[in-house]
Amino acid sequence: MVQINMESNLLGANELLARRNRSAFAEQRLLVINLMSSPGSGKTTILERSIEFLAGRLQMGVIEGDLYTDQDAQRIEKKGVQVIQINTEGACHLDAGMVGKAFEQLPSAAVEMIFIENVGNLVCPAEFDLGEDFRAVVISTTEGNDKLSKYPLIFHQARVILLNKIDLLPFTDFSLDKFKEDLAQINPSATVFLVSGRTGEGIDIWIEWLLEEVKKKRP
C-alpha cells in the first residue's frame, strides 16, 4: 500500500519555493518581512504609519495578502509605495508560490525592503515559510493576555513582536507584566516594540531599528 502524506508533500513544495524566494531576495539585497497577526490587530495601520516615517529615507514595496478584497492594497497605495495584491480566494494563509509570483511583478530593482502582509490569522500562516528574512507578529492590547500561550507557534517564530493599540491600554485589563512574563517563556529573544498605529506612538523606534536592519544588508 502506498500512503501519501498530503500535508508533508505540500509543505515540502512550499519549502523549495521559499528557498527560491530567499535566493531572489538575497540577490537584490532586499530586507523582506513577513507581517502576521489576528484579523483587526492593526497590521495595515502599522504599515501606513511605517511608510510615513520611512518617507524619503527608504524605498519600499508591499505584497498584500487578502482573501478577496484589495482594500488594504488601496490603503497602502495611497501612501505612495509599490503594492502587489495577492487574493487567496478563501485560503487562510499566503504560501511561498504566491509570494514568488507577486515578487516577479514588483519593480524590485527600485526597492530596498519589502513588507509581506499576510492573511489575518494566528494559526495557518505560521506554518508557511515565504522566504522572508524574519517574521514580525502584531498583537494588540485589546486582544487579552492569553494569546501568546494559546497560539504559541506564531509567537515562538517571531523575531519582532509589535504590541499595538498601546493607546487603549488604560481602558483594558491587559497586563504588560504578564505579557513580558509569557514572552520570556515562549520567545525570550524576540525584539518587542510598544506602538500605536492610530496615534503613531512608538513607530519611530521601530523604524530606527528597521533602518539598522536594512543597513546590515546594504552596508
Place this chain on the structure above:
Amino acid sequence: MVQINMESNLLGANELLARRNRSAFAEQRLLVINLMSSPGSGKTTILERSIEFLAGRLQMGVIEGDLYTDQDAQRIEKKGVQVIQINTEGACHLDAGMVGKAFEQLPSAAVEMIFIENVGNLVCPAEFDLGEDFRAVVISTTEGNDKLSKYPLIFHQARVILLNKIDLLPFTDFSLDKFKEDLAQINPSATVFLVSGRTGEGIDIWIEWLLEEVKKKRP
C-alpha cells in the same frame, strides 16, 4: 488517471458527521450554537457573562475548542457549567467529528443548550458545519470596520452577530453606521447585539433572546 479532490472528500465526510450531530442534538431537543470569532474578540468573556445571566434559569454545557491549552475550559468550568475540551493540536478549526466525540462525553441529558466555542479564526471555521442550530459570530469595536467585507463568508452565514467591546467604542475609530451599512450588504437578516463582555452591557438582551430560542425547542 484518477484524480482525488481531497478537499471535497474531507468536506463530504464532515457533512455526514454534521448531519449525525444534528440528529443527536434534535433528539434531545438541545439548542446548539457555534460561537466563532477572530482570536481576542471576546468569545470566552461573553460566554462567562452569559453563564452568569443564565444561572438558575437554564442548564447549559460548553464544548471548548482550542489548539493546545485548556485555559478557556478552565475559565468556563469555574462558572459551574459542564465543559468538554477539544484540543485540535494545531488544526485551525473544529470539525463535526471532533464535536461528535466531545458530545458523547457530555452528560447531555442534564442540559438544554450547548455552546461550541470554535478556534479563534475568521477563515477556516466558516467552512465546517458542526451540526449546530445556528452560528453566532463575535466581532469587536477595536478590530476596525473592514472585517465584514474582508471575511464575508463567516459573517454571511451568521444568524447572530455580537458586536463586542462596545465600552471601548468612544476610544476607537469604529463607526456603527458603517457597520450597519456593510451588514445590510453581507447579511441583512442577521440579529445583532451590541455588548460588552467586560462590563456586561447588553448581555441581558442577548440572553432574553436566547431563552426565547430555547423555548421554541421546548415549548
